[in-house]
Amino acid sequence: MLMNKSVRVIATSAFTNLRWFAIQVRNSVSTVKDFPKMPDCKFVPSAYNGANYETVERAYKSVVSPSLKQFYKEPLLIHEGRRQWLWDHRGKRYLDMFGGVATVSVGHSHPKIAAAIFEQTSKLNHVSSVYMHARLHEYVTKLKAKFPSKLKVVYLTNSGSEANELAFLMARIYTRSQHIVSLQNGYHGATYGTSASTAMSTWRYPFIAQPAGYLRAVYPDVYRGDWGGSRCRDSPVQVAGRKCDCNERECIASEKYFEKLDESFRFNLPCTRGVAAFVAESIQGVGGAVQYPKYFLQKVCDYVHKKGGLYIADEVQTGFGRTGEHFWGYEGHGVEPDIVTLAKGVANGFPLGVVVTSNKVAESLNSALHFNTFGGNPLACVVGSTVLDIIEEEDLQQNAYVVGTYLIDRLSTLLSQFPDVVGDVRGKGLMIGVELISNSETRTPLQVERVLEIFEDIKNMGVLVGKGGLHANVLRIKPPLCVTKMDADFTFAVIKEALEKHDGKY
Incomplete structure (x- = not known):
């Protein structure tokens, strides 16, 4: 009977594998x-x-x-x-x-990530961020090397939404201003605060009052917006059917959209110390891979800095080499941010978010306690570090x-x-x-x-x-x-x- 039962098990297994094949x-x-x-x-x-x-x-x-x-x-x-x-x-x-x-x-x-997770989890899964572990130091040292020298401080979170929330908090404390300015059609998260900076009606719940301190400005889309032409964006393919008189150093659409943004500031914000930060994706992701006209981000960032605000580069989707020419999407715009937020590709699907900023901005959090239970988790650090290695090794x-x-x-x-x-x-x-x-x-x-x-x-x-x-x-x-x-x-x-x-x- 035992032999017959074994034969039936083997036959069933063989049938399953044959059916799968x-x-x-x-x-x-x-x-x-x-x-x-x-x-x-x-x-x-x-x-x-x-x-x-x-x-x-x-x-x-x-x-x-x-x-x-x-x-x-x-x-x-x-x-x-x-x-x-x-x-x-x-x-x-x-x-x-x-x-x-x-x-x-x-x-x-990826086999290298699987091996790294197995090795780390067999030693240490998690410790609170109030304790030190070498994996955190290893990762943030590697990651910092990818940024300009002024961006020296790294905070680890669990997601892009959480990273943007923390960036908004830092900017507000540092500048002692309240307003976060984002672009129409942009997406920065679905938490209560980040949803207020997300300027798409499809992500808005009815009957819910939005928190104060957010301004959604112009929609600088050279295809669907009011201005744009055949030389206006940094892409292998330009807009079809729209002409323009732009040249290598000047983009008319950029000027027009900037004028609209300036108008939003003048009518909606205090005339002094009116802005904490301007946040923008380097290419709008959820909004449909929308690219801004050339020089637009440069103009806005210079303008915001003169107003005493910071520039937050949302690299959640465009970071880690995705845009090809540069490791970070903002580099393609010729701008240098005050804060950078990362997630998604940072750990190949493992829950991890990052805020990178300067010492000066980071010190603003010292005015109260700030704590993240899972930020800097050993497993997350190992995966993030391994992702950086793979991107470089596999070009x-x-x-x-x-x-x-x-x-x-x-x-x-x-x-x-x-x-x-x-x-x-x-x-x-x-x-x-x-x-x-x-x-x-x-x-x-x-x-x-x-x-x-x-x-x-x-x-x-x-x-x-x-x-x-x-x-x-x-x-x-x-x-x-x-x-x-x-x-x-x-x-x-x-x-x-x-x-x-x-x-x-x-």
Whole structure:
């Protein structure tokens, strides 16, 4: 009886593995037959043995977070990841061109990060930040080397929202002013304070009074805004169909948007000591990869400094080489911030946020106690340190520049192929946006249901992208920095086929 039972167990196990292999083959054949050919991947994921799909879906709808809106008509149940690839519970493979919202910087389940976590967790998981440990010193020393010499102090938090909250607190205490100025269409977090600086109506709850001390200023978008032309932004692709008389040292759109910002200051803030800080993403992420006109950030930062305020560079999405040419997105604007906030790609998905600032600004917190239970956690420090090593060892910043520029150039051909659907292609490195429209003259956003159809078709062909912008009509492409030109070609082919299907239907 024991032998028969063992034989049944072995047979069942063999059947399960055979069934898993059959699913993989079927998915591969389907991909080759029906869709653009997906690049090869030698990694074989493990079989999914978790709760069934329906149970997990019910939990997300009723227990986990009922307000959380899942992507897709049939939400994905992700089981495993390796580098730029993800597998769902059925074993279907996807090319991850969203990177967990620009968070997976060096690739899913990087073996060096896994090894570092295992080694550290076997020694020390956590101590309160009131005790010292060498991993914190190791990490902050490495990270400081990436910044200008005046930015010498590092505070560790758990998220980008928390980092921005701390930056706002520092700025207010240091300047003895209250107002935080942000840009319309910007996103800086979803906590009570950061949501007040996030200037998008889709992130605003009704009936909730916003905290005082926030001003949302101009929307400097050279594609959708009042001013912009064919020479106005730092991108391989300029705005199509808009002309301008700008030159190498002057941008007319920049001047116009700055005048609007100055007007906001003059009408809404006290004439003396009116601003604590100006905060801006180097490229607006959730807002749809929006790039400002050239020299705009320089003008605003100089202006804010004259008003006694600080410049906070929100590098939560644009940091760690994502924009290609520079390690930090703000470097592309020729500005030097007083405070920098980091998260997302800082630890490849491990919860970590960072505030980097000068000694002078940091000393402002000495007027009271400030404490973070998990800030500087040994595991977080080890992961953050390992991410910095991998970016350098694998030359991922250069890869972001080469592959990103290549992909942007390929995507730009969609502007002429689908002029009534693709309104703009923009970005730098692997921070890319494709804006979908329904009218090229008015730049009217494509209807939500049509965007969702395109979005769904892209997923069905094996590519995961994000969506953003105020009208959720921008395809957001922010993959792990290890993607290849073959991945870029596949992404382009899939998006093109989805647009062709849309054109054929409408």
